[in-house]
Amino acid sequence: xxxxxxxxxxxxxxxxxxxxxxxxxxxxxxxxxxxxxxxxxxxxxxxxxxxxxxxxxxxxxxxxxxxxxxxxxxxxxxxxxxxxxxxxxxxxxxxxxxxxxxxxx
Numbered sequence: 028x029x030x031x032x033x034x035x036x037x038x039x040x041x042x043x044x045x046x047x048x049x050x051x052x053x054x055x056x057x058x059x060x061x062x063x064x065x066x067x068x069x070x071x072x073x074x075x076x077x078x079x080x081x082x083x084x085x086x087x088x089x090x091x092x093x094x095x096x097x098x099x100x101x102x103x104x105x106x107x108x109x110x111x112x113x114x115x116x117x118x119x120x121x122x123x124x125x126x127x128x129x130x131x132x
Contacts, residue, residue, distance in 0.1 A: 070129040075108040076122040084110065085127035086118055098122065 083090045095111030106122040120126070
């Protein structure tokens with residue numbers, strides 16, 4: 028039985044991870060030196076009703092740019108927000124639903 032991900036007849040590459048991390052400037056719990064110079068985008072959890080076009084939200088495991096925002100009423104009378112995203116179908120959520128948002132002013 029062979030190891031998963033190893034092709035038959037291919038040489039195996041052995042990586043000394045502690046040494047590789049030291050070369051890349053990676054310290055446990057921090058970002059590599061190349062990324063440390065870039066500021067992390069400001070991310071907050073906000074109610075869906077406060078999201079504006081141009082911001083990005085986290086949905087379906089990825090960040091999506093918000094193109095349009097509109098509000099609609101549920102049949103039960105509650106308020107919902109419909110977010111038109113750069114990819115995929117519009118996202119309809121209750122107005123008070125907390126969403127991860129970045130691209131804040």
